[in-house]
Amino acid sequence: MAGSVEHFTVEVGTIDLKTTIPISVIHGIKNGPVLGITAGVHGYEYAPILAGQKLLKEIKPSQLVGTIILVQIANTGSFLGRTPFINPLDGKNLNRSFPGQEDGSITEQIANYISKKVIARSDYFVDMHSGDAPEDLFPYAAYYQNDNKEEISDKGKKMAVSMGFEHVVVFKTTGKDYMRKEFPSLYCSAEAFKQGKAAVDIECGRLGIVEEASIKKIILAVQQLLKSLKMTEGTFSLNEQIKVINERSFISSNYTGIFYPKVHSGQHVEKGSSLGYITNFFGEKIDDIYADKSGVVLLILGTPPVKKGETLCVIGDLDLKE
Structure with missing residues (x-):
């Protein structure tokens, strides 16, 4: 419904082993593009998850054009189990499991649901990460680039640059096996790019700890992106000191x-x-x-x-x- 926020709890798994995916859908007051966002693909990466919680309060449906599909915690098994990288329910890394399988393991089923029900419905896509438990990470935005996909590569670059990070990393995919039809995409945002969506990553936060500065930086990055996509009003300020890492x-x-x-x-x-x-x-x-x-x-x-x-x-x- 236009101008509303809806919450869904999606259940995946088998009779003996189940998990849930909490998803929020923000419907703008006007029709427009669909932005898909995932947080918690790695459940120990807390900054994006908490940023997603706060974005629900920051984004006003009455001021939004289009729709945002926000996967609050893609990997609740990892989150609740406080487990870095993998889902303890089956020992698999969700960010190496895309596009997933409908009848696969529990992690493969999560990937399958996100691929078909979130990414496939999106026009633009953002996968939000931070440094997992052992990772001292420097914040940056990243976008997917392929010589044979110039249009969506350029859109992804504009999305990444608009977010305001000092560094932007280029994920070069030309010639990569995971871009070929017969190979799995493996990564969440790579699946989006493979489906023809402009795809970017946020990497912000470190060592699996909660730091307010990282949460605020992620929120600001998404707000800037929404302005650049004309999903919300206002101008976004470009970082004049931006450094592109190829x-x-x-x-x-x-x-x-x-x-x-x-x-x-x-x-x-x-x-x-x-x-x-x-x-x-x-x-x-x-x-x-x-x-x-x-x-x-x-x-x-x-x-x-x-x-x-x-x-x-x-x-x-x-x-x-x-």
Whole structure:
């Protein structure tokens, strides 16, 4: 109904194992585009979830053009279980499960519902994340880009830039397997992009903790986006200091042990500089970690445990700007 807010609790699962997805739909007073938003795809990433709660009060249906479909907590199993990355109900990562399966595991069913009932009904799509329990993360917006999808790539860029973050990361998908029809999209917003929707991510918040500054930044980003899409009135202010990151470097651990970081997210590092070191469980150093390129630390492991093959650090290459 125009000018209203409706709440739905969607149940998925089997007779023996069920979960719910809380979804709010904000209907504007006038017809217009549909913006799909997901929070809590990783249930330990609290800042987007709490921002979604507050957005319900901030967005007035009487001042909205179009419709917002807000998935309040996509992964309630992870949220209630306080479990980073995976859904403890089946041990799967929801953000590696798209487009899902109607008769699959409980996480695959969640992905299937969001793919068919939220993303498919959206004209634009935002997936909101933050740094999970071990992740010291620097806030940024990101958009999907593909050489064969110029129109929606450009729309996604405008969406990401409008949000006001200092850094915008480009998720380049040209030639990626998950963009091919015969391969699964894996990621929530990648599924939206694959369906032909302009898709962006918000990454804001760190270490699975609740910080009011991160919540406010996410709320402001969504409000700016709504203005840029002309779903609400007003002008949005562009960040004149914006830096576009076209390439990222992922540094993984060669060992299982204890990680001691020497830098923090948002810090600029030079190629070859020390990022930290790893010891074994007896405190003996077994590896030094160095930056493989110069740039800004978008993410670094912020807690001691580390497993072989795990990502230790992500560096955004500021030398490759648009």
